[in-house]
Amino acid sequence: MGELALYIHIPFCRRKCGYCDFYSVTQLHLIPRYIAALVGEIDCVAFRMRDKAYAVRSIYIGGGTPSLLSPDDLSTLLRVIRNSFSVDADIEIACEANPGTLSAEWLAGLRRTGVNRLTLGVQSFRDADLQRLGRIHDSNAACDSIRSARNAGFTNLGIDLIFAVPGQTRRAWQENLEQALSFQLEHLSLYGLTVEPATPLAASVDRGEIKLCPEELQREMMLDAMHLLPQAGYDHYELSNYARRGFASRHNCAYWQGMPYCGFGASAHSFDGKSRWWNSPDVEGYCLAIESGRAATAEHEDLTGEQALLEMILLGLRLKTGIDSHRWHVATDSDLFEFARKGKLTIAEQAPAFSPSGDGRLLTHIDQSLCLTEEGVLLYDAVCEKLAAGVQLRADAERTH
Ligand code: SF4
Incomplete structure (x- = not known):
């Protein structure tokens, strides 16, 4: 029996961060319509796959900001998947969440949905970095969200951090890593800030308002992580990812190992080992397609x-x-x-x-x-x-x- 990974894209954010080129919109009033469309798409894809032998080994709810959805909405999506797909008993169900959108009640509700792996978009523990990145949370909210997630019962908890933020010194990055280690998290994802075309960050760089971190400093920051984290017991299992033993992301490993996956929602991609297809990055267009009984697929490509x-x-x-x-x-x-x-x-x-x-x-x-x-x-x-x-x-x- 083959393995399958499922991805659900939640393309909503309270505000766009200046460096981000992921597909997301700020029209939160579209969320109920979008959830209904997701339910329709999940049902439809499961029906098309009814004769295939597979077991869903992981579900990943990413964004955007999935924590803008209520636990009830997330529960609905997971229930539809469980009812319509063949799901492994020890499935990994992962969700991303952003500090600044979380409460203790929301986290407790999320835990009840069956989500067993949580990644918090902390990005930095320094207010100067968070402001530079245009994040909606501050350092206190970042720390509070980690403590609240632990209190809610998440025992597989990770955070994302960004290095090479303009103005960030090597010492400041090392302090970020030390603070992350103090929380004894199961997983750390570390990304160097990249300037994506057509983002406000790119425009600021072009106008000379922001000076990027020199390459040599970026290299030193990467090496700091590569030396400090393994010493603290983390396995550097992927270029940007570190995990305690047994806590590597099953879902992301499926991508990196070229395993099949199905994506649901606007801009979500799918892959069956030979071909790839994806939905267009357009929430309203996506909803309209599903509401009219059509597939939301925008393009399809057979891999040469x-x-x-x-x-x-x-x-x-x-x-x-x-x-x-x-x-x-x-x-x-x-x-x-x-x-x-x-x-x-x-x-x-x-x-x-x-x-x-x-x-x-x-x-x-x-x-x-x-x-x-x-x-x-x-x-x-x-x-x-x-x-x-x-x-x-x-x-x-x-x-x-
Ligand atoms: S919260 Fe994440 S997805 Fe949303 S704009 Fe910021 S970086 Fe992009």
């Missing part, structure tokens, strides 16, 4: 062999477990390590993944897998670019034969 290999590289290298050479061999009838060497990438032998290789190599060969070293993590984009160039050459050669 070349795209499938690129995904294997881009996703596989994100994980500490790396790219499985058997999988590569099955897909290409060639040797993964030879392929990497042809791209002028030297490979250490058995140096631990995500750790210094000793001689500055970017890749390491561990058992049957090709993994990044610590230096490779810092240069992930450059490594992927080199391997992607090899995939392109391979595809060009196949086309000319």
